Each structure stands twice: as structure tokens, then as C-alpha cells.
Amino acid sequence: MVKWFWQRRPEGRQLTLRSRGDFGDAVRVDFAELAPDVDRFLGQAAYLQLGYFETITRLIRATDDLEEKEALSRAAGAALTKHRGLTDLIVERGKSPTALMLPFREELDAFRRKTIGKRPRETMLSVHITAGMLDDFYLALASSYGDTGRRVARILGADNDRAQIAEIMHQTITSDDEWRWLLSMWGRRLVGDTLLVARAALASDRLDTEDEKRVEPVFTALMGGHARRMDAMGLAS
Incomplete structure (x- = not known):
């Protein structure tokens, strides 16, 4: 049976991934050769935050x-603050935020449409x-970009103000077993x-075999962070 790179045992060094809310043991892997160029990284990260803001605004x-x-509204404000922090950084680098984000609009909008429920x-x-999984992933990538990456890490590592959303989920599934089942299934569907x-x-x-070994610990840690978020809400991952 074929195993994906996030399903195998981790090896590697150098890259730090902090799971959301977890400042304990870090996972490190040599990731620099697989990281995208900095403009692509910033454009994707900025557009993701804008997408979170748009989706949460629709929920409001x-x-x-x-x-x-x-x-x-607090979660939307946090996403918008991160988006603005990233676009300000792009402008400081002499680039256009719109130009850097535009190549990813179609792909990331399609992803958001897939993850909007009934x-x-x-x-x-x-x-x-x-947002939890991808914020963790982009925090991991940030260590590949020196001072720029450290600034991105500070932006993305700020409070996301989603704790009350998690509490709403917890209250929902505590009061209704049907919701517990449905949201557990939905959470699993989101991962892929x-x-x-x-x-x-x-x-x-x-990715060749060696590349898979490099990124494997990061994806393993992403899955661990996902499991902790689900468990905290009382949902099976």
C-alpha cells in the first residue's frame, strides 16, 4: 500500500513548525529547497487571510x-489584520499586493467554495x-525567508480570535448528537x-523520495494539530 509523505515516520532538521496553541517540542526539517520564492509565498499567504475574512463575513x-x-466579527477582524500586515510587508518590498495575490485567486477561491458547508x-x-492547518503550514514555511520570514511569523502567530468559534462548535455538538456526527464527518472531509x-x-x-522525507514531519505535525483542534471541540478526528 502506498503511503503519502505525511503518513510516514518523520526525519529531518532545520524547519520549525508550531502547532496552534502548542509551544512545546518543535518539529524540524530541512525545507528550504522546497519552499516557493518569497513573492509567491507572500501572495498566497495574504490571499488566504483575505479569504478567511470574506468567509467569516458571510457567516456574520x-x-x-x-x-x-x-x-x-472578532475572528474576521483578526484575519483582516493579518492580511493587512502581509500586504504592508509586500508594499515595503516594492511589490504590488494585488499582483502577487492574483495568480492564486482562482485556485484558492475554488478551495474556499469546496469548504463552505450547506x-x-x-x-x-x-x-x-x-485556517488552523494552513496558518501552521505557512508559519513552517516562514523560517525559509530570513528577516522577512520572521516578520511573517509574527503576523501569522498573532491571536486568531477563533476560540469562541470553537466554543460554539463545542456547545453545538454537546447539545445534539446528530450535529456531533455531521461535524465530525465534515471535519474529516476538510483535511484532504x-x-x-x-x-x-x-x-x-x-516530490521525489528524498523530498517526501523532508516534508513528512511538517505534514505529520499538521495532522497532529488538526487532531488536537478536533479533540478540543469534542469531535473525533
């Missing part, structure tokens, strides 16, 4: 509950899970599409 319009609107609760879970986005962000379209 879709709910009548004032407390939920307030919780979602019901607002599913979409809330999508934001919490996909999210890992494909992360994989597409790498510089190489194809």
Missing part, C-alpha cells in the same frame, strides 16, 4: 444570534480547521482538500 450575515455575530455551523468549522492546498504551495510540482 447568515446568523441572527448577536453573540455569534460578535464572536465571528449550513453555517459547517462553514464555521471549515474556517477553524482549514486542505493538505492539497499546502502541497500546492511548495516550489516543486512533484
Whole structure:
């Protein structure tokens, strides 16, 4: 049976990946050769944050509950702050944010459409899970870009204000076993599409055996972070 690179035992060095909310043992891997060029990295990261903001804003319009609107507005504000931080950095580098983001618009918009559920609760879970995994992944990539990467890490590592979204999920599944089943299934479905986005962000379209070994610990850590987020909400990963 073929195993993907995130399913095998980790080896490697150099790259630090911090799972969301976890500042303990770091996973390190030599990733620099597979990292995209810095403009591509910044363009993708900035457009992802803009996409999170847009999706959460749609959720605000879709709910009548004032407390939920307030919780979602904080998460939207955090995503917009990160987007602006990244676009400011792009401008400082003498580039156009629009020009750097545009090549990824079609692909990342398609990803967001795939992860918008039939019901607002599913979409809330999508934001919490996909943003968590991809923020972790881009934090991992950031270590490849020197001072620019350190600034990106500070931007992406800021509070995402999604804790109340996770609490809404927890309250939902605690009060309704049908929701627990549905959201558990939805959470599992999100993983494959999210890992494909992360994989597409790498510089190489194809990974040889050695490349797979380099990136394997990062994807293993992404899955670990996903499992912890699901467990914290009371959902099976």
C-alpha cells in the first residue's frame, strides 16, 4: 500500500513548525529547497487571510444570534489584520499586493467554495480547521525567508480570535448528537482538500523520495494539530 509523505515516520532538521496553541517540542526539517520564492509565498499567504475574512463575513450575515455575530466579527477582524500586515510587508518590498495575490485567486477561491458547508455551523468549522492547518503550514514555511520570514511569523502567530468559534462548535455538538456526527464527518472531509492546498504551495510540482522525507514531519505535525483542534471541540478526528 502506498503511503503519502505525511503518513510516514518523520526525519529531518532545520524547519520549525508550531502547532496552534502548542509551544512545546518543535518539529524540524530541512525545507528550504522546497519552499516557493518569497513573492509567491507572500501572495498566497495574504490571499488566504483575505479569504478567511470574506468567509467569516458571510457567516456574520447568515446568523441572527448577536453573540455569534460578535464572536465571528472578532475572528474576521483578526484575519483582516493579518492580511493587512502581509500586504504592508509586500508594499515595503516594492511589490504590488494585488499582483502577487492574483495568480492564486482562482485556485484558492475554488478551495474556499469546496469548504463552505450547506449550513453555517459547517462553514464555521471549515474556517477553524482549514485556517488552523494552513496558518501552521505557512508559519513552517516562514523560517525559509530570513528577516522577512520572521516578520511573517509574527503576523501569522498573532491571536486568531477563533476560540469562541470553537466554543460554539463545542456547545453545538454537546447539545445534539446528530450535529456531533455531521461535524465530525465534515471535519474529516476538510483535511484532504486542505493538505492539497499546502502541497500546492511548495516550489516543486512533484516530490521525489528524498523530498517526501523532508516534508513528512511538517505534514505529520499538521495532522497532529488538526487532531488536537478536533479533540478540543469534542469531535473525533
